[in-house]
Amino acid sequence: MCAFAGILFTLKNASVSFDAGTGLELNVVAIVLFGGVSIFGGRGTVIGVALSVIIFGTLLQVLTQMQVQPEVQNIIIGGLLLISVVLPNGGEAVRRLRARLRTGPGLSRAPRLARHVPDSGMKPEEKEQ
Numbered sequence: 001m002c003a004f005a006g007i008l009f010t011l012k013n014a015s016v017s018f019d020a021g022t023g024l025e026l027n028v029v030a031i032v033l034f035g036g037v038s039i040f041g042g043r044g045t046v047i048g049v050a051l052s053v054i055i056f057g058t059l060l061q062v063l064t065q066m067q068v069q070p071e072v073q074n075i076i077i078g079g080l081l082l083i084s085v086v087l088p089n090g091g092e093a094v095r096r097l098r099a100r101l102r103t104g105p106g107l108s109r110a111p112r113l114a115r116h117v118p119d120s121g122m123k124p125e126e127k128e129q
Helices: 002-013 025-034 046-065 070-103 124-128
Strands: none
Touching: 025 046, 025 070, 046 070
């Protein structure tokens, strides 16, 4: 897959250089995270990343056609990167907060166990005396 991407990149640029992909790191990370791949690993689909590539490619093409400066394009891509990281994690934080509020202030979700008081070995009748 990577070799195919390298061949396409070479055909697009009509040249080969060892540092040809320098500066594309932000775009790649933003595309992958926007496509649904978890930053912590374990989740994501190829279809989601492919759709993300199409969306980002279209967005960059539109911004270029509108003659938006490359620095502003990087700011927009950085903003989408932040959104794609914060929204999934923010949603989980909101769910945890709601669950904590439902249980009430100061109450934990797990039941508290009664404190074990050691038995003195005396019968209840003897304790009263």
